[in-house]
Every structure is written in C-alpha cells, then in structure tokens.
Amino acid sequence: MAPPVAPGTEPAAQRRRVVTARFAPVDVAFRTAVRGSGVTLLVILGFIGLFLALRGFSALNTAGYHFFGTESWDPEQHDFGIAAVLPGTIAIALTALAVGVPVAVLAALYISEYAAPGMRRALISLVDLMAAIPSILYGLWGVTFLQPRLIGVSRWLSDHASFIPFFRVDTDHADPGSYTSSHFIAGIVVAMMVIPICCSLSREVFSQAPQAEREAAYALGSTRWGMIRTVVLPFGRGGVIGAAMLSLGRALGETIAVVLIISPDFRATLHILEGGGNSISALIALRYADSSDFGLSALMAAGLVLFALTLVINFFAAMIINRSRSGASTEA
Numbered sequence: 001m002a003p004p005v006a007p008g009t010e011p012a013a014q015r016r017r018v019v020t021a022r023f024a025p026v027d028v029a030f031r032t033a034v035r036g037s038g039v040t041l042l043v044i045l046g047f048i049g050l051f052l053a054l055r056g057f058s059a060l061n062t063a064g065y066h067f068f069g070t071e072s073w074d075p076e077q078h079d080f081g082i083a084a085v086l087p088g089t090i091a092i093a094l095t096a097l098a099v100g101v102p103v104a105v106l107a108a109l110y111i112s113e114y115a116a117p118g119m120r121r122a123l124i125s126l127v128d129l130m131a132a133i134p135s136i137l138y139g140l141w142g143v144t145f146l147q148p149r150l151i152g153v154s155r156w157l158s159d160h161a162s163f164i165p166f167f168r169v170d171t172d173h174a175d176p177g178s179y180t181s182s183h184f185i186a187g188i189v190v191a192m193m194v195i196p197i198c199c200s201l202s203r204e205v206f207s208q209a210p211q212a213e214r215e216a217a218y219a220l221g222s223t224r225w226g227m228i229r230t231v232v233l234p235f236g237r238g239g240v241i242g243a244a245m246l247s248l249g250r251a252l253g254e255t256i257a258v259v260l261i262i263s264p265d266f267r268a269t270l271h272i273l274e275g276g277g278n279s280i281s282a283l284i285a286l287r288y289a290d291s292s293d294f295g296l297s298a299l300m301a302a303g304l305v306l307f308a309l310t311l312v313i314n315f316f317a318a319m320i321i322n323r324s325r326s327g328a329s330t331e332a
Contacts, residue, residue: 049307056301058294067301071268073283075295082280082302084266088183089279089306091166091272092258093251095187096194100251101244103191104198111199112206113228124203131196139260142189147180147261150188154179154273169273181263183272186279189261190254194247201246205239206232238320245317249310255281280306 023031060067062078070081111123158169158179169178179185209232217227258279264286265276284299291299 052300052304056304059298059301071266075298080298084268085278085280085283087268088277091183092187096190096251100191100194104195105202108199108202112203127196127199135256138193139257143260147185150185151179158273166272181275183277186258186261189257190251194250198243198247201243202240205236209235241320255285258282259285
C-alpha cells in the first residue's frame with residue numbers, strides 16, 4: 001500500500017481544482033442596482049424619520065410627556081397633545097380592518113377558486129379599478145351617499161349591542177345627528193379603500209397554492225371547501241396577514257376621506273358610533289395651512305408619532321409573517 005501523500009505535495013494533475021464563479025458584467029451591474037435600490041429605500045425612510053424628529057423636537061421638548069396626555073390643541077398657548085386624536089386614528093383603522101379584511105379575503109377566495117374564467121377577469125379588472133379611484137371621491141361618496149344610509153345601522157348597533165363599550169352612545173339615541181360624522185362611518189369608507197389592496201394581494205397568494213396538494217386533497221375525498229380549508233388557506237396565511245398589515249398602514253394614514261366625513265372634535269373617546277372625532281392625519285391636513293412655526297413643529301411631532309406607530313405595526317407584522325410563511329404547513 002502506497003504511503004499517504006502530504007497535502008500540497010501531490011502531482012499537479014491530482015490536485016483538486018478550486019472552481020470560482022465568475023459573474024458576467026451584466027449580473028454585477030444588476031446586483032449593484034438592486035442592492036443600491038434597497039439601500040436607497042432605507043436611507044429615504046431614515047431621512048423621513050430624522051426630518052420629522054428634528055422639526056418636531058421643539059414641540060416635543062416643550063410639551064414633554066404631556067404631549068401624549070393632553071386632549072386640546074392650542075400650540076400658541078403651549079397646550080397641545082394627541083390624546084384626543086390618537087384613539088380616533090386607531091378606531092378608524094381598526095374599524096376599516098374589521099370590515100374590509102373579511103370582505104377582501106372572501107372576494108379573493110371567490111375570484112381565485114370559484115369564479116369562471118370570464119367572470120374572474122372581469123372581477124380582477126374591477127378590483128384594480130377600485131384601487132385607482134382617488135380617495136377624495138371615496139370621501140364624497142361616503143359623506144353624500146353612504147352616511148345617510150348608515151345612520152340606521154349605527155342606531156341598531158347602539159340599541160342592541162350597547163353592552164359592548166365601543167357601540168355605546170352617550171348622546172340622544174333618537175337624534176340622527178348623534179350618529180353622523182363618526183369614527184364608524186369614516187372607518188367604513190376607509191374599508192372600501194383598503195379592500196382592493198387586501199383583495200389583490202390575497203388573490204395572488206391563493207392562486208399560488210400548489211396544484212399537487214389541491215389534487216391530493218380532492219383524491220382523498222375532500223370537497224372544494226375542504227380543499228380550500230386544508231390547502232389554500234394555510235398556504236396563504238402569511239400573505240393574508242401581510243395584506244392586512246398593508247391595509248392597516250393605508251387606513252392609519254388616510255386623510256382626505258376622513259377629513260370630509262369626520263367632524264373635528266378634541267375629545268378622547270372610543271365610542272365609534274358617536275358623532276365627532278379626529279385623527280392624526282386629519283389634524284395635520286386641517287391645521288397645516290394656518291399654523292405658526294411652533295404650530296408646524298407640533299404637527300411634525302404628531303406626524304412622528306404616526307410614523308413610529310406605522311413602523312412598529314409593520315415590524316410586528318413581519319414577525320408574524322415570518323412565523324407563518326405561506327405554505328409552511330398544509331394539512332392536505
């Protein structure tokens with residue numbers, strides 16, 4: 001038996017050749033462009049946060065922690081805070097999610113699993129068209145057409161579901177004006193605006209469910225709903241969560257439609273059926289034009305809070321999506 005050869009002393013023909021990947025110039029250019037685009041987005045996001053922090057520092061330094069506990073808005077008298085508008089912002093966004101996400105997911109399931117090919121193409125075009133409608137048109141439609149027809153719904157919820165604190169109305173139940181310009185109506189209108197986004201993203205995810213697992217479910221005797229429940233929904237869970245979080249970001253920052261519907265009122269309340277309320281985005285839109293330098297600083301501070309709230313929500317949404325990747329677990 002031949003003695004072992006020390007590493008590095010074997011003949012050149014027997015030495016293992018190290019293969020190194022050589023990227024074509026076009027691949028290097030594409031990788032550089034993609035990486036630069038990602039870094040650019042992070043830099044822009046950082047500059048937005050830095051701009052809001054610098055412009056809002058004067059107001060935050062003056063108000064201190066009272067900025068989060070004051071319900072009035074009078075920067076000239078150094079009496080201002082977001083305690084009255086932050087609950088309204090959250091109430092409108094959650095109402096929009098509670099109404100819009102179930103409708104969007106069910107519509108996405110119908111388009112991807114039940115609709116005939118011709119109907120599917122028509123519905124996809126209509127959903128895309130809904131996403132292209134300007135928000136001011138949604139606001140005009142909501143305040144002139146939808147609001148009078150939702151008063152009865154608001155009154156019914158107040159009469160039969162007032163044991164839920166959100167649906168309790170402390171004003172005159174018989175007066176229709178007690179239910180107009182409320183967070184509930186604004187949330188319904190914003191829901192109409194987030195449905196196209198959530199529906200389109202959910203439909204794309206559902207359509208990517210593996211065909212082999214679909215056929216396996218049918219082969220085991222599953223009905224169409226059983227196949228959807230055991231294959232499509234588990235596969236698209238992460239995508240639906242991501243679509244809902246994107247919808248939440250849209251709902252938190254919606255401005256024009258909320259300004260047209262809501263009746264500005266600096267009063268902290270979570271009774272979403274009562275008339276009057278406010279949101280951070282509506283506050284900025286209504287007060288920006290006639291604010292002094294210090295007033296603009298206060299508005300920038302409010303915008304910084306909304307910016308941070310959106311980042312936190314997206315951060316936790318990314319964690320949820322990573323734990324429930326699409327297709328990570330199916331039961332077909």
